[in-house]
Amino acid sequence: MNRKQVYEGMSLNIVRKTKIEEQCIRFNLSISLETLQKIECFIQVATKWNKRINLFSRKEENVLVERHILDCMPLAGLLKKKGKLIDVGSGGGFPGAIVGCFRNDVEITLVEPLKKRAAFLREVKRVLSLSQLKIIENTVEELQLDENFTDCVSRAVFKPEEWHDIGYKLLKQQGIIWFMLSKEQAEKFNKMERAKEIAFYSLDEGRERVLIGIEKTYS
Numbered sequence: 001m002n003r004k005q006v007y008e009g010m011s012l013n014i015v016r017k018t019k020i021e022e023q024c025i026r027f028n029l030s031i032s033l034e035t036l037q038k039i040e041c042f043i044q045v046a047t048k049w050n051k052r053i054n055l056f057s058r059k060e061e062n063v064l065v066e067r068h069i070l071d072c073m074p075l076a077g078l079l080k081k082k083g084k085l086i087d088v089g090s091g092g093g094f095p096g097a098i099v100g101c102f103r104n105d106v107e108i109t110l111v112e113p114l115k116k117r118a119a120f121l122r123e124v125k126r127v128l129s130l131s132q133l134k135i136i137e138n139t140v141e142e143l144q145l146d147e148n149f150t151d152c153v154s155r156a157v158f159k160p161e162e163w164h165d166i167g168y169k170l171l172k173q174q175g176i177i178w179f180m181l182s183k184e185q186a187e188k189f190n191k192m193e194r195a196k197e198i199a200f201y202s203l204d205e206g207r208e209r210v211l212i213g214i215e216k217t218y219s
Contacts, residue, residue, distance in 0.1 A: 045123060112137060
């Protein structure tokens, strides 16, 4: 059995499928049966690994779409074509691996310092055939990169102001640093006036989220 066949045989949950399709429409993402099957396969792989290495709360295993996947999709919709994205502290694959399911035109580097989580990300790349993913097992402080990126993101790892300073160093000139924030975080964020991209959306239980993109205009 080849890698593609691993997920092609998976059944789709109708409720999940509908929620994902609705988010695709909202953020102008193309959707295919293959993409939906990759997401379903991701859920299966992540749930299996979560029992061993604690990728996320056990209580969230049945709501991965609502809590995490739908939260990652706006970024996939707003990235420019053929860009290079770096996701720092990718952990359970949020958002980088999910972006990869929707955007095979974007090169994605996932940075994860924990050995077991990096192994999980390599398994996701293998099983879902996400050839555009590159996994680096390291901390952002110890990264030695020979390239700069068009986009960078980090979800729930750093405080917004801290991530601003870290992410800027990873970007090309006119690259975009992305912030995935709660409404409360966004209201306190002191760089909102420099936002080039802003998307507002809601998740389960009325949780309001804000995706902010700030362009690098100086080195």
